[in-house]
Structure formats: structure tokens, C-alpha cells
Amino acid sequence: MKKLLLSLMLVSASFGLTKAQTTIYAEDFEGGSVPANWSNITSATDGGWIVGDAASMSSSGFPIVTHTTIAATNDDNCDCDKSNDILATGTIDLSGQTDVFMSFASYFFDLSYGGDNEDGEVVVSTDGGLTWTSVYTVPGNLSSGWQTDYVNLSAYAGNANVKVGFKYNDNGGWLYGFAIDDVLIYAPQVGTDLSATATIIGKNDPRPVFSAYSKYLTGLPLQIKTSITNFGTTTITSFDYSWSDGVNTNSQSITGVSIAPLSSYEVTASVPYTTLAGGNNIATTVSNINNGTSEISTANNTASFDVEGVTANAERKFFAEEATGTWCQWCPRGAVFMDYMRSTYPNQFVGVAVHNGDPMTITAYDAGMGGLIGGYPSVVPNRMAEIDPSQLEQSFLDLISVAPDAVISGTGTVNSTNNAINIDLSATFNAALSGDYRFMAVVVEDSVTGTGSTYNQSNAYGNNANGPMGGFESFGTTVPAAMMNYDFVNRALLGTFAGQTGSLPATTVPGTPYTYSFTATAGAAWDKSQLSVAAVIINAGTGEVVNAAKFPLTITTGLNDVNNALAGSYVYMTGSDLNLSLQLTKKSDVTINITDVTGKVVLSQQLNSVNKGDKFAWNVASLAEGMYNVTATSADGKVSLKFVK
Secondary structure, three states: OOOOOOOOOOOOOOOOOOOOOEEEEEEOOOOOOOOOOOEEEOOOOOOOOEEEEOHHHOOOOOOOOOOOEEEEEEHHHHOOOOOOEEEEOOOEOOOOOOOOEEEEEEEEOOOEEOOEEOEEEEEEEOOOOOOOEEEEEOOOOOOOOOEEEEEEOHHHOOOOOEEEEEEEEOOOOOOOEEEEEEEEEEEOOOOEOEEEEEEEEEEEOOOOOEEEOOEEEOOOEEEEEEEEEEOOOOOEOOEEEEEEOOOOEEEEEEOOOOEOOOOEEEEEOOOOEEOOOEEEEEEEEEEOOOOOOOEOOOOOOEEEEEEEEEOOOOOOOEEEEEEEOOOOOOOHHHHHHHHHHHHHOOOOEEEEEEEOOOOOOOHHHHHHHHOOOOOOOEEEEOOOOOEOHHHHHHHHHHHOOOOOOEEEEEEEEEEOOOOEEEEEEEEEEOOOOEOOEEEEEEEEEOOEOOOOHHHOEEOOOHHHOOOOOOOHHHOOOEEOHHHOOEOOEEEEEEOEOOEEOOOOOOEOOOOOEEEEEEEEEOOOOOOHHHEEEEEEEEEOOOOOEEEEEEEEOEEEOOOOOOOOOOOOOEEEEEOOEEEEEOOOOOOEEEEEEEEEOOOOEEEEEEEEEEOOOOEEEEEOOOOOOOEEEEEEEEOOEEEEEEEEO
16 A cells, blocks of 8 residues: 655645736636536546546545545556546637736645656647647645646747646556646736745754644744745846744845746745744745835735744653564655654653564564554554654654653663563652553664565665655665664563553552563573663553653673672562572671662661571561662672562
């Protein structure tokens, strides 16, 4: 199944005439069928261009946003020969005209699939449709769905036998499609008319592609970009450009340009916008056109964009599970955006790559993830909804300011001698909650490598076939295993996919720490220096993740610590008593320190002349419930042991 790179967002647009323009020809397809004097040229088995509503002409790969009655050709639905689909007007008489412009609404992705790329064009014929000349290439638009395109047809002014066609070409592949609406051919008023047609505020994502951000962290900068279009008949050579957020205003002069009629120009503000707290409207304005020439209209000189500034909550972590596999040609996108999130938000991003159908697959984890997704690559943030990897940062910004119901901390070790993994978790709830809440932990390894074809990464971005993707475009359609390092790899799922039953109480008391321990065994081939733990609390009732934490696995040697003089010592609880058995190799003095999860010493005692096997007990009824660490130190060694009260 083909998967779109971005979800589509409906935007409103106006396709009416501005003051003093004269309509030559108009068609909005509200008649419900291909207009009688239009022609439909196609080799497709589905009839080529069809007129109807968006829903009836949509498909899973080409979902058309609602736009009244439209004309569309859907290659995804047909998968047939649409290499020459032309929907053409009847003959239009442009005699007596000097300047002729056309506007139309378009819905077009301009994507590639399987090595083929789709094309959308405006073509013109002056011989009754025998031959066609391309006059405009339709740009793709994934971010906002429908857009308005403008075409200068003045080269055909004075000709009485003009046909205008809308051509779609799938270049022999299985692609997406092309839809149009609100075709308007008109004679513009002669004069100067520069418009700020659209403003977006954002930054480069990791592909890199400039992307709009409607929400961002307060105090951080974003770039302002404005699309300028010349709707007049006079070429624009200079103008002033300014932006204001209601508090700050910045201006700059643009000179030495040559913007022809119906041509566009992009301005990047020389001073970025520093994100203000709360909701803010940033307005951009063009003025002083061609050194103060009077404009036909100044009503279109301003465009704006809304940005909400948010402050990250220090206790909130963002948990993201990526569905991926080495066989998946689009999955490099997941790897690029996961790495970007960790490097951009290292203290709050907690990521796990859940592999499918390759040597890094953990069956139970893969099966659980399969119930949450519809395709690859996908990411499920906090088990709340499936998104595309390119939407990770926006999802992060939507959640990161929200205070969590619980905070997780933990420690973990991996033994270099016997590969034993021990993980101790602690959670403190900020609210009294009742229900089935559970701990889950994942052992994660970075920089995983392998040999053989199953470690090769399939790559749809190879040879720059589908645009930039964090460097993957520089490889071929397969990235050899020797050149791949896989990060966030899930190595062990501790507890079930739904969390460990009984690991947290049915009712929580705010401020009270709750602890749980997991054990596992590291694989012999795992790089222990690259291991970490992703720990979460899951609301088993809803399936959502309450909060998360990440921490490294510390490498230990021997049985307990770097010195085995106290190896074999152990602790256990009987009622309110903490019992300690010291297994010394020789009689020694021993210092005992008991600390809580914050490292605070809650009990300290010096034991003199201790023999092997001596046991000691302390009443710890006064200690709060939680996890504690007992450290026993002698002249010949040290051991650290944990207990839960």
C-alpha cells in the first residue's frame, strides 16, 4: 500500500475576481458532469477525467479533500495507463484581448512511487486539439491540500481558436492523481498589483524540508517565509517587506528583482521570529511597490500565520514507538525523524524502534505493535494514535507542556560476566488514580549492526528518487548492511506489551513512591555499552502511556561489584525487619549505609569484626514505602544490594 508522507489539512481559499477584472471564461463543474463542449482525451480504462464529489473519486492513496463538485483523474484507484489524460475546454475566443490570465484550484501531490513520478500540467492548443504546448507545471502540495494556481495566457491573446487542457501523466507507473476546480480565465486590470499570497512560519526538518509550525517552544526562533505573487500586468522590480507579532516589528527592502506578471517570489525574513508565549498572529506586509507606484488594490498586501508558544513541562517525557523493518523501503524516513527527535530533545524524547520481519524482531513486541498500526513506517506516540514519522515533532509539541500524572525514575545494570540485567523502577504519582496501571520496560540498543542481506535496508529514497531524506538519497535503492547502524532497537520487552500485571497498586497515593524490578539476560552479541532502558507506565484500561523515562544500563563485573570480597551477600525482608547476610572471605570491619532512591542516607552503622555468614537485622518500620539501596563496605571490597519496603 502506498503511504502519504503527510496528513492533509484543509485550508480555505477564495477564487473570485478582484476589482475591475473581466471574466472571459469560467467553469466550476457544478453541472455534475464533464461540460458538453469539453473533451476528455485518455488511454485509461476508467474513462480518464471524471466529474463528481471528492469522496466518490478518492482512494486510500489519493484521498481528495472536499471541494464542492470537482474534476479528477485517480491513478491510484485505477492503476492503468494515465500517461496522457487531458481534460480540455471548448474553443475560447481570445481575439481582442491583450492580457489574459487564468486561475484554477488544484489538488496534486507530485509524488514518486516505484521509481516513476507523476506530472500535472496546463497545456494549450491553437489547432483544435491536434497538438498541445505545455505552458505551466503544477507544483505538488501535500501540506495544505487544495491550492490556487495562476497561469499567464497572454501569449495567446488575439487568437480566436484557443483550447486549454489540464494534463496528467503517470509516466507508466502506479501513482496518485490530479484534481481541479473553479477554472477562471479573465482579462486583468492593467497596472501594478503585488500580493502577499501566503506566509508560513517554521524551520527545516531533518530531510531537510522547510515545514510550518503552528506550535513551538517559547523563546526559540522560527523563520518567516512569505510567498509574493504579481497579480498585475507590470513587472515588479522592488518592494518593502515587514512582519509584526504585535510586540516586535521588522522591515527590509527588496531590490534588484524582476517578478513578471503571475510569477511568484519567496521572501525569507532577515530577522527570525522568536516564539512568544500563548497564541500569536504574525502578519507580513508588502508595500512601497516599485518605489511607491500606486497599486490596483492594497487589500491583498498582507498575509498572516498563527503560532502558539508553549513551555515544556520538565517532568513530561515523550514516548514514541516506531514500526519499522529492513525490508520496508520507506522506513529510512522513520530512522531519520527518530534520530532528529533524540538530538533535538535529548532530555524528553524516549524512543523505541519495533522491528518487523528482520533479525531484530521481538515477536511479542511486533505482535502488539501490529494491533496499533495500519502500515510501515508508522510511529505511535504514547500509544495514543498512529502518525507518520514526519509528524513526530508536532505531536511532541502538542503534548510536552502537559503535566504528567506520574514521574518515573530508575536504575539498571548489565553484568559483563553472566549477562544478567537488573532494572529497578520507581514511580511517584502526582494525583490519586484508581485503575489498572502497569510498568513496562524495554531494553534498547543503539548502533546495531549485522551481516547478510537481512540487515540490508531497502531504500525508496535511493538515487534521490523521492527527494531528500537525511542522506539516504545519496545511497542506492538498497543500503548494504556494512553501511547501516540501527538505533533504538528493541532488544527485550520486560512485562507484556500491555505492561506487567500487578506491578502498580490499584489506587495510588500522591507523593508515595512505588517500585518494581525487572530482570533479563543480555544477548551475547549485544554491545553492552550501547544499552539503555525505556520505561513507561501504561493505563491498561485505555492502553495509553501515562509517562516515560530513559536511563542507561551500567556495566558491572563479577557478581555484584568490582571487588568480590563481599560477593554472595544478600538482603531480605521479614515483616518490618531488614535482614542482611554478609558473605565475607575473611573477618573484617564493615560499614553499612542505607539510602533511598534520591541517594539520601536514612541509616548508617559501623559493624566490627564481622565473620562470613554473620547476619544482621534492622527494624525499618519508620521508613516510607519504596526502593532502598544497602551498601556494605569493607577494607577488601564493597557490595550494593537493593530492597523494597
